[in-house]
Amino acid sequence: MNYSLAFANRDVWVYIFIPQDTFQKALLESFLSYLKHFCQYQIIDRIDCARNFNKPNNILIFLVSSLANFKCLEKLRFLDVSLNIVAYFLYTEEFKKVDRKEFRAPIKALSFNIIYPDRYQRGLFYPNNQKIIDTVYYKSVRNKYKNIKIGDDITTYTHLTSKQQFFKIREIGLYFKEMKLNDTDRVAGAIAIRFRNGVLINASRTDKYNITEDRICYVEKYIPKSNEIYWVGTHTPSSETAVAFLAFQDFPFANILLHFHDKRMTYTPQLTQYRTDKYVTYGTPGEAKAIVRKLKETKNFAIAHGHGEFLIASDLAEARAYITKIISMIT
Numbered sequence: 602m603n604y605s606l607a608f609a610n611r612d613v614w615v616y617i618f619i620p621q622d623t624f625q626k627a628l629l630e631s632f633l634s635y636l637k638h639f640c641q642y643q644i645i646d647r648i649d650c651a652r653n654f655n656k657p658n659n660i661l662i663f664l665v666s667s668l669a670n671f672k673c674l675e676k677l678r679f680l681d682v683s684l685n686i687v688a689y690f691l692y693t694e695e696f697k698k699v700d701r702k703e704f705r706a707p708i709k710a711l712s713f714n715i716i717y718p719d720r721y722q723r724g725l726f727y728p729n730n731q732k733i734i735d736t737v738y739y740k741s742v743r744n745k746y747k748n749i750k751i752g753d754d755i756t757t758y759t760h761l762t763s764k765q766q767f768f769k770i771r772e773i774g775l776y777f778k779e780m781k782l783n784d785t786d787r788v789a790g791a792i793a794i795r796f797r798n799g800v801l802i803n804a805s806r807t808d809k810y811n812i813t814e815d816r817i818c819y820v821e822k823y824i825p826k827s828n829e830i831y832w833v834g835t836h837t838p839s840s841e842t843a844v845a846f847l848a849f850q851d852f853p854f855a856n857i858l859l860h861f862h863d864k865r866m867t868y869t870p871q872l873t874q875y876r877t878d879k880y881v882t883y884g885t886p887g888e889a890k891a892i893v894r895k896l897k898e899t900k901n902f903a904i905a906h907g908h909g910e911f912l913i914a915s916d917l918a919e920a921r922a923y924i925t926k927i928i929s930m931i932t
């Protein structure tokens with residue numbers, strides 16, 4: 602699926618510092634050849650406060666190669682109307698074992714978004730070029746599906762009260778909090794439960810540690826061929842709706858699907874058997890198929906390479922037991 606068209610609604614301008622060392626230069630070249638399918642870019646030799654980078658309604662992406670370059674950017678001020686993103690440009694490192702204590706919180710900047718590979722004390726993890734494009738997409742356009750809203754209120758639409766199901770979703774969110782399953786980005790991830798012939802799922806960018814009723818959507822239908830989602834609610838549903846829909850079709854006895862980002866699990870070689878062979882771009886029918894294939898292979902648990910975890914279960918008690926088992930395998 603080509604989603605560069607959605608970027609075309611907003612001009613994307615990428616300003617790039619040429620990194621100093623040769624290893625990063627190779628990485629840069631590979632990224633540039635990838636980037637040209639998505640947008641225009643310009644290579645610059647210094648980050649200059651006097652330069653006017655402001656382009657209303659555009660997405661500006663700066664790629665930097667080091668923390669020193671990042672410090673130069675901090676002094677820049679942008680127009681509020683532009684979405685500014687800084688991407689670190691780093692190297693790949695495979696880890697022997699990943700410990701949560703080693704995971705470092707991402708750097709935050711006041712006036713712009715940052716894309717960073719996952720940072721650890723011993724180094725940085727840069728999965729691939731598609732992940733950088735995906736992160737820009739996630740922070741700007743966000744959802745890749747075609748959203749077709751068919752109603753505002755779930756109870757009115759389905760003639761069923763969804764209160765009980767809402768509390769179930771909220772309870773799973775509190776379980777995420779208890780287990781720190783989504784600490785790196787609380788609004789990422791997804792919680793879906795089977796509801797009639799469809800799925801109840803959190804809205805996109807919902808804080809999983811405190812889910813409120815207005816953040817729940819009912820998705821009645823998903824059409825993989827056109828990547829269309831027919832939904833009821835106030836806010837657009839999670840990007841992982843497609844995975845939930847296809848997983849519930851293939852697992853008739855399952856009622857919940859959980860998606861979270863626990864860095865201990867994502868990168869550790871001890872869980873290789875659960876991991877997809879390659880990075881799969883999020884929010885597409887291709888991702889949904891790749892995840893469901895892995896869930897079937899392992900019976901219930903999959904790790905999207907360089908991204909995060911998916912678990913299918915009949916209820917929260919079963920999910921809890923399985924996650925406890927996974928944690929015991931890596932600690």
Ligand SMILES: [Zn+2]
Nearest residue numbers: 789790908909
């Ligand atoms: Zn995710």
